[in-house]
Amino acid sequence: MQIYLPIAEVSVNAFLLLGLGGLVGILSGMFGVGGGFLMTPLLFFIGIPPAVAVATEANQIVASSFSGVLAHLRRKTVDLRMGTVLLVGGLIGAALGVLLFNYLKSQGQVDLLVRLCYVVFLGVIGGMMFLESLRAIRSTRSGKPVPKRKKHSWIHGLPFKMRFRTSGLYISVIPPVLVGVSVGVLAAIMGVGGGFIMVPAMIYLLGMPTKVVVGTSLFQIIFVTAFTTLLHATTNYTVDVALAVLLLIGGVVGAQVGTQIGTRMKAEQLRILLAIMVLVVCGKLALDLLLQPSELYSLGDGGGH
Amino acid sequence: MRLAGAILLCLLALPLAAEQVVLGLSADRVKITATFEGSEVLVFGAVKRETSIPETPLEVIVTIAGPSRPVTVRRKERVLGIWANTDAVHVDAAPTFYAVATSGPLDKVLTEVEDLRHKISIPRAIRSVGAPMTVRNAQKFTEALIRIRRDEGAYQLLEGAVALDEQTLFRTSIDMPANLTEGDYLTRIFLTREGRVVSQFQTSIDVDKVGLERWLFDLSRQQPLLYGLMSLAIAIAAGWGASAAFRAFRQS
Numbered sequence: 001m002q003i004y005l006p007i008a009e010v011s012v013n014a015f016l017l018l019g020l021g022g023l024v025g026i027l028s029g030m031f032g033v034g035g036g037f038l039m040t041p042l043l044f045f046i047g048i049p050p051a052v053a054v055a056t057e058a059n060q061i062v063a064s065s066f067s068g069v070l071a072h073l074r075r076k077t078v079d080l081r082m083g084t085v086l087l088v089g090g091l092i093g094a095a096l097g098v099l100l101f102n103y104l105k106s107q108g109q110v111d112l113l114v115r116l117c118y119v120v121f122l123g124v125i126g127g128m129m130f131l132e133s134l135r136a137i138r139s140t141r142s143g144k145p146v147p148k149r150k151k152h153s154w155i156h157g158l159p160f161k162m163r164f165r166t167s168g169l170y171i172s173v174i175p176p177v178l179v180g181v182s183v184g185v186l187a188a189i190m191g192v193g194g195g196f197i198m199v200p201a202m203i204y205l206l207g208m209p210t211k212v213v214v215g216t217s218l219f220q221i222i223f224v225t226a227f228t229t230l231l232h233a234t235t236n237y238t239v240d241v242a243l244a245v246l247l248l249i250g251g252v253v254g255a256q257v258g259t260q261i262g263t264r265m266k267a268e269q270l271r272i273l274l275a276i277m278v279l280v281v282c283g284k285l286a287l288d289l290l291l292q293p294s295e296l297y298s299l300g301d302g303g304g305h
Numbered sequence: 306m307r308l309a310g311a312i313l314l315c316l317l318a319l320p321l322a323a324e325q326v327v328l329g330l331s332a333d334r335v336k337i338t339a340t341f342e343g344s345e346v347l348v349f350g351a352v353k354r355e356t357s358i359p360e361t362p363l364e365v366i367v368t369i370a371g372p373s374r375p376v377t378v379r380r381k382e383r384v385l386g387i388w389a390n391t392d393a394v395h396v397d398a399a400p401t402f403y404a405v406a407t408s409g410p411l412d413k414v415l416t417e418v419e420d421l422r423h424k425i426s427i428p429r430a431i432r433s434v435g436a437p438m439t440v441r442n443a444q445k446f447t448e449a450l451i452r453i454r455r456d457e458g459a460y461q462l463l464e465g466a467v468a469l470d471e472q473t474l475f476r477t478s479i480d481m482p483a484n485l486t487e488g489d490y491l492t493r494i495f496l497t498r499e500g501r502v503v504s505q506f507q508t509s510i511d512v513d514k515v516g517l518e519r520w521l522f523d524l525s526r527q528q529p530l531l532y533g534l535m536s537l538a539i540a541i542a543a544g545w546g547a548s549a550a551f552r553a554f555r556q557s
Contacts, residue, residue, distance in 0.1 A: 004341040004483060006518040007525055011342060011483030047484075059536045066544030071551075112389045226537055233533030237525050241536045242339070248540055252547030289387045297449035298390070300377040 007240035008052040014246055016046065021060065021247035025254020028064045028195075029071070030262040031214065031274045036061055036225075037118070037196050037281060039247070048243065055232035055239045056247070061225040063248035064255040065218045071259040072215030079166035079212050082176060083219040086198070089177040090224045093184020098231070101189050117189060119286045125200045126278030132204075133272035140268070167208045167216075175206060180220070187224060195221050196278060203271075210267040324354045324363075326494050326506035335481065335490075335512040343483040346510065348406075349476035352496060359498065363472040364407065364414035366495040368425060369479055369510065371402030372488035373432070378446040394446035398432040399454075401486040406463040406477040416500035423495065423502060427451055427460050458482045487513050 003014045020042055024035035036057050043053035072078045104113055160173045179201045187194035198217045202208045208216070233239040262270060331347035348367050376399045382391040407414050411426060420426050431447060454460040459482060467477040481490075490510040495502050514522055525532045 002340065002342045002483065004337055004339055004518060006514060006521045009484060009486060059540055062537060063540035063544040066541050067547045068544075070545065070548035074552075112387070116387075229537055229540075230530070230533040233525070233536065234529040237529060239525070239533060239536050241521060241525075241532070241539065244536060245539060245543075248543045252543050253551075255544075256547055256551040291388075292383075293381060293388055295449075295453065296381045297446065297453065298379050298381070299450065299453055300379060300393075 003242070003246070005048075005052075005240050005243050007238065008048050008056075008243055010047055010049075012046060012048070017243065017246040018250040020046075021064075021250025022254040023250075024247075025064050025067075025251035025256075026258035026261070027254075027277070028061075028218075028251070029068045029255035029258020029260075030265075031195075031199065031258075031270065031277075035064065035195075035251075037122070038277075041281075041285075048240075049238075051236060051238045052240050052243070055229065055236060056243045058225045058228040058232060059239055059241075059244040060247040060251055062222055062229060063244075064251035065222045065225065067252040068255040068259055069215060069218040069222060071256060072218060075215075075263075076166070077211050078215035078219050079164055079208070080219065081162070082164045082167055082169075082202075082206075082208070082212075083216045085162070085173050085176045086180040086183075086216070086220045087223050089180020090184040090187070090194075090220055091227060093181035093186075094188045094224055094227060095184075096181070097185040097188025100185065104189075114189060115285055115289060117186065119282055119289065121186065121197060122278050122282035122285070125197060126275050126282055128204070129200055129271055129275035130279060133268050133275060136268045137272065164208075167206075167212050169206070169208065171206065179205060184224065188228070194224065196274075199274070210271065214262065323356060324352050324496055324504045326496065326504060327351045327353050328494060328506055328508060330492070330508070330510065331478075333508070333510055335485070335510060337485065337487070337512065337514045337518055339517055341483060341518075343485075344481045345478050346481060347476065347478045348492065348494070349474075350494065352473050352475070352504075358472050361498045363469065364409055364497045365467045365469055365475045366408075366411075366414060366425060366497065367406045367467055367477050367479070368430075368491075368493045368495075369402070369404045369481075370400045370430060370491045370493075371486055371512070372490075373398035373400050374486070375399075376450060378450050380446065380449075392446075394443055396431060396447065396450060399450060400430055401488075402459050402481065402490065403427060403430050403454075404461040404463065404479045404481075406461075406466040406479060408465065408467040408469045408475070410464050411462065414497050414500065415495075415502075419497070419500060419502050423493075423505070425493075425495065427455075427462060457484075459484075481512075485512050 001014045002011050004011045024039045028035040040053055040057050162173050163170050183194040183198045195217050199213055202213045328350040335344045376396045377393050379390040379393045381388045420429055424430055467475055469475045490512055492510055493507045496504040
C-alpha cells in the first residue's frame with residue numbers, strides 16, 4: 001500500500017515503513033540504543049529527503065524510547081538520578097552541537113564530516129566492545145572468574161561525589177556530566193539520539209552495570225530527542241508526522257519485543273551482538289567513502305552555494 | 306505550380322492563428338491525497354483551421370513542466386583516498402518535473418533555433434546563468450542533473466508518443482510520478498511544420514495536496530510549535546499505548 005507523505009513529498013510503501021520501524025524498535029529495546037544510527041541511513045536509502053529523515057527520526061525515537069523505558073521502569077532498571085545528571089550534560093551538549101553544526105554547514109563539507117564522525121566513533125566503540133565481550137565470554141567458558149574492572153581510578157578522586165544507588169556507584173558527578181555533554185554534541189551533529197555512544201561510555205567509563213545502562217540510556221534519549229524534534233519542527237519544518245506515525249507503530253511494538261529478548265540474554269552476548277552491529281554499519285559507511293560511487297554527481301537544495 | 310501553391314500556403318500559414326489548437330485535458334487538477342500513487346494525464350485535442358490542410362506534414366509537441374526550483378549539483382572527487390564533494394555548480398532554475406511528448410523524433414520536428422526560442426527540449430528548459438570559472442567541464446553538471454532526474458522519472462522525453470490522426474486530431478498520455486511538487490504545471494502544445502512552430506497553446510494543471518495532507522502541511526508551516534508538540538504527544542501516546550497493551554497481553 002503506497003502512502004504519500006505530506007512533508008517529505010514522496011510516496012512510499014506503508015508496510016515497508018512499518019517493517020523498518022519494527023526492526024529498529026527490536027534493536028532499540030534490546031540494546032538501549034535509539035536506533036537512529038541505523039534508521040537514518042535506511043530512510044535515505046528508500047528516498048526520504050535527508051533533512052526530513054533526520055528530523056522525523058528524532059520524533060520516532062521519542063516513541064520507541066518511551067515505550068522501552070516504561071518496560072525498564074517496571075523492572076527498576078533505570079537509574080533516574082544518573083539519567084538526570086547525564087541529561088543536564090546532554091542538553092548543554094546538544095545546544096553546543098547545534099552551534100557547531102551550523103558553523104560547519106557554513107564551511108561546506110558537513111556531510112563528509114558527519115560520515116567521518118560515524119566511521120571513527122562506530123569503529124572505535126564497536127572494536128572495543130567486541131574485544132572486551134569476547135574476552136569476557138572466553139573467560140567464563142574456561143571457568144576462570146571474570147577479572148573485575150579496576151575499582152579505584154582517577155575518576156574516584158574527583159570532587160562533588162554523589163551516590164547512585166540503582167547503579168551501586170559512589171562517584172563524582174563530573175564524569176557523567178562530561179559524558180552527557182560529549183554525547184549531546186555528537187548527537188546534534190550526527191542527528192541521532194546518541195545511545196550507541198552513551199551505552200559503551202556508561203559501561204566502560206562510569207562502570208555502570210549493563211542491565212541498568214540500557215534503561216538509563218533510554219530515559220536520557222527521550223528528552224534529548226524530544227528537544228531535537230521541537231527544534232527541527234520550528235526552524236526547518238522537516239518533521240513529517242505521517243512518516244513518524246508509521247515508523248513508530250512498528251517501533252513501539254518492536255521495542256517491547258526487544259526488551260523481552262534482552263532480558264533473556266546474557267550481558268556479554270548482548271554486548272557482542274551490539275558490537276557486531278556497530279561494526280557492520282561502520283564498515284558499510286567506510287566502504288561508501290573509499291569505493292568509487294556509481295554516480296559521482298549529487299543534487300542538493302539550491303540554498304547552498 | 307504545385308510548388309508555388311505549397312509555398313503560398315506556407316506563407317499563409319506563417320502569420321498567427323492560421324491553425325489553432327483546441328485542447329482537452331483528462332484533468333486540469335491533480336489532487337494529492339494520502340494514497341496518491343502518481344497520475345496519468347491525458348492530453349488530447351484538435352487543430353482548428355480556416356484553410357485547407359497544408360502539404361508539409363504537421364507535427365505536435367506537448368510539454369508539461371512542474372514548478373522550477375534552484376538546484377546545486379555537486380561532484381565527488383577522490384581526496385586523500387576518500388570520495389568527497391569538491392566542485393559544485395548552482396543551477397538557477399530547473400523544473401521539478403518536465404515531460405516532452407512529440408509526434409516524431411525531436412530533432413526532426415523542431416529546429417535548434419525554435420528550440421532556443423521556446424525552450425522545449427529538456428536541456429533548454431533548465432536555466433543556468435553560468436558556472437564559476439574554477440569548475441572544469443561545467444556542461445557535465447547540467448548533464449548529470451538531467452541524467453539523475455531522468456532516472457527518477459522526473460524528466461521524460463517521449464518521442465513519438467503523440468498520436469496524430471488526419472493532421473487534425475492528436476492525443477498523448479503522460480505519467481506523473483508520485484513524488485510531485487505542488488504548484489501550477491504549465492502545459493504547452495506546439496504545432497510545427499518543417500521544424501518551425503506555427504502555432505502554440507498553453508494552459509496549466511493545478512497540482513495540490515488535499516484533505517489530511519493539506520491540513521498537516523499547513524499546520525507545520527503556520528503553527529510549527531503546535532505541530533511539533535502534536536508530533537511529540539503522538540509519539541509519547543504511542544509509546545505508552547504499546548507498553549500498556551503488551552503488559553495486558555502478558556498478564557492475560
